[in-house]
Amino acid sequence: MIDAIDRKILHHVQRDNLLTSARLSELVGLSQTSIQRRLARLRATKAIEADIAVVSPEAVGRPLTMLIAVELARERSDIIDRFKRAVRERAEVMSAYYVTGETDFMLIVSAKDMQDYEAFTRDFFYNNPDIKGFKTTVVMDRIKASFTLPV
Numbered sequence: 001m002i003d004a005i006d007r008k009i010l011h012h013v014q015r016d017n018l019l020t021s022a023r024l025s026e027l028v029g030l031s032q033t034s035i036q037r038r039l040a041r042l043r044a045t046k047a048i049e050a051d052i053a054v055v056s057p058e059a060v061g062r063p064l065t066m067l068i069a070v071e072l073a074r075e076r077s078d079i080i081d082r083f084k085r086a087v088r089e090r091a092e093v094m095s096a097y098y099v100t101g102e103t104d105f106m107l108i109v110s111a112k113d114m115q116d117y118e119a120f121t122r123d124f125f126y127n128n129p130d131i132k133g134f135k136t137t138v139v140m141d142r143i144k145a146s147f148t149l150p151v
């Protein structure tokens with residue numbers, strides 16, 4: 001169960017995961033030991049799913065970002081599960097969502113350039129008989145990149 005103090009901790013660490021227990025202690029009003037114990041519990045219970053860094057796509061040579069709507073040929077659980085596994089295995093896929101509506105999945109994919117993206121589409125989509133079709137939207141400007149939730 002997440003209480004008000006946990007929410008305060010989560011508020012701060014999801015904005016800056018490098019905060020020390022001493023600084024969190026000051027911000028939240030608990031001892032450093034209590035902060036460490038709560039952080040350990042939040043990680044163990046998966047309230048904190050990961051400790052990550054948001055990396056600049058340009059800094060690592062992957063400046064292109066695409067939003068891709070994917071429609072499967074058939075909606076069967078084995079096909080859906082197989083596609084989910086395939087998505088998890090591809091490093092180019094930064095985020096993926098199984099959605100309702102006219103499409104089955106929404107993917108966020110990074111690429112070095114259009115040739116790199118075309119190679120990805122040929123390998124990942126065109127070689128997959130379970131894919132009925134996909135539509136790509138190229139991102140012109142990343143306005144916000146965040147995993148911050150209102151807590």
